[in-house]
Amino acid sequence: MRPPGTAAPEWLTRAQVEFYESVVRFAKTLPDDVRDRDEAGAFSRDIWNRCATFGIQGMPVPEELGGGGHDVLTTMLGLEALGYGYPDQGLIFAINAHMWTSEISLWRFGTPEQQQAWLPRLCSGEAIGCHAITEPEAGSDAFNLAATAREVEGGFVLNGGKTFISNAPVADVFIVFARSGAGIGPFGISAFLLRKGVSGMEVGKPLEKMGLRTSPMAEVFLRDCFVPAEDLVGKPGQGGEIFTESMRWERACIMASHVGLMRRTLETCVAYARQRRQFGKPIAKYESISDKLANMKIALDAAHLLLLRTGWLMDQGRDAMTEAAVAKAFISEATVQSQLDAIQIHGGYGYMSELGIERGLRDAIGGRIYSGTSEIQRRIIARGLGL
Ligand SMILES: Cc1cc2nc3c(=O)[nH]c(=O)nc-3n(C[C@H](O)[C@H](O)[C@H](O)COP(=O)(O)OP(=O)(O)OC[C@H]3O[C@@H](n4cnc5c(N)ncnc54)[C@H](O)[C@@H]3O)c2cc1C
Secondary structure, eight states: OOOTTTTSTTTSOHHHHHHHHHHHHHHTTSOOOHHHHHHHTOOOHHHHHHHHHHTSTTTTSOGGGTSOOOOHHHHHHHHHHHHHHOOOHHHHHHHHHHIIIIIHHHHHHOOHHHHHHHHHHHHHTSSOEEEEOOBTTBSSSTTOOOOEEEEETTEEEEEEEEEEEETGGGOSEEEEEEEOSSOSTTTTEEEEEEETTOTTEEEOOOOOOSSOTTSOEEEEEEEEEEEEGGGEESSTTOHHHHHHHHHHHHHHHTTHHHHHHHHHHHHHHHHHHHHOEETTEEGGGSHHHHHHHHHHHHHHHHHHHHHHHHHHHHHTTOOOHHHHHHHHHHHHHHHHHHHHHHHHHHHHHHHSSTTSHHHHHHHHHGGGTTTSOHHHHHHHHHHHTTO
């Protein structure tokens, strides 16, 4: 049950290892109805609430704001343990989308009033958060926004359209980015807190996805949507900085559950390769199969260490931008490969829906796109190399 590498006490504290183990135990108590919900594209508010009651959603937020006050490393371990113990990557993705977008933005940049009004509710699971930056013409070029925020008496009027917004169909609070002033790129962008049902904001029909189907997603339309001045997050023009900070956390932590998935997949594959016999012996005895398992182990250990390195650096107060990009690119791609290997090792049974391995592949592919595509992570890494 222990995360790899924890045999040496200098890697992690006893409390961190115990926390990891407690999350695995908790995850195994959750109902395993993911196959049906994946097919139906259904989000489970019940499981969301159970995770929040356990303390998952609030992990990194300070205790005085309703959170668990865990450091980054411990938070990552909690998410890794959830990904290991619970097979619904979509639900875990929805939790990630909530934590890194709404919680981090409000914790780091919100006014005391915004923090008090929202953070305890976001941590307790009572409220669900999301953020909306992507537009049809602004994806990887995230700051190339067409959405506008015009300053008027007492606030701002927002217009524009957002797409691919995770959690939008179930969200209570939306952190929306729009251009409020002159400037190119991140300059002149502001962030706003919009409440569910506010006049002028419409959430479109849920979008159908290949994977992460238990995590709801929709477009968001803003038509002369008035936002009072007190719902500006941070200062006018600070939206670029707020988004960058939120992405720093997201890139660093969002792959933690993938590491858990990779480990569960490896264990499942080792057990299967030992018991599945062809040509009179277990398939594990064929080197082309055991090499795949060895490669899965190499990728898992590298993924785990890259994750922990990023968390450790952030806990030392370092921005870890390049390390987070390295971890995000490596883990997302290694997870896809591990799911492909798992299907191959299981043969025809792996290709069928029943075992859930093909769902693992469908879920994993999104990791190469959200929070900055693999290509964009490589742009960040190249920048870190001074290129
Ligand atoms: C599951 C999922 C959840 C998401 N959740 C949210 C959310 O909650 N909120 C939100 O605002 N957005 C969300 N998004 C949107 C996501 O951030 C974008 O899809 C992503 O940034 C890529 O933008 P795009 O889809 O427009 O692709 P594009 O930017 O059009 O990219 C198309 C291709 O071109 C490549 N490319 C683009 N620019 C470069 C470059 N400079 N160098 C090399 N290659 C390049 C890309 O890597 C990609 O391969 C989500 C997306 C997914 C898939």
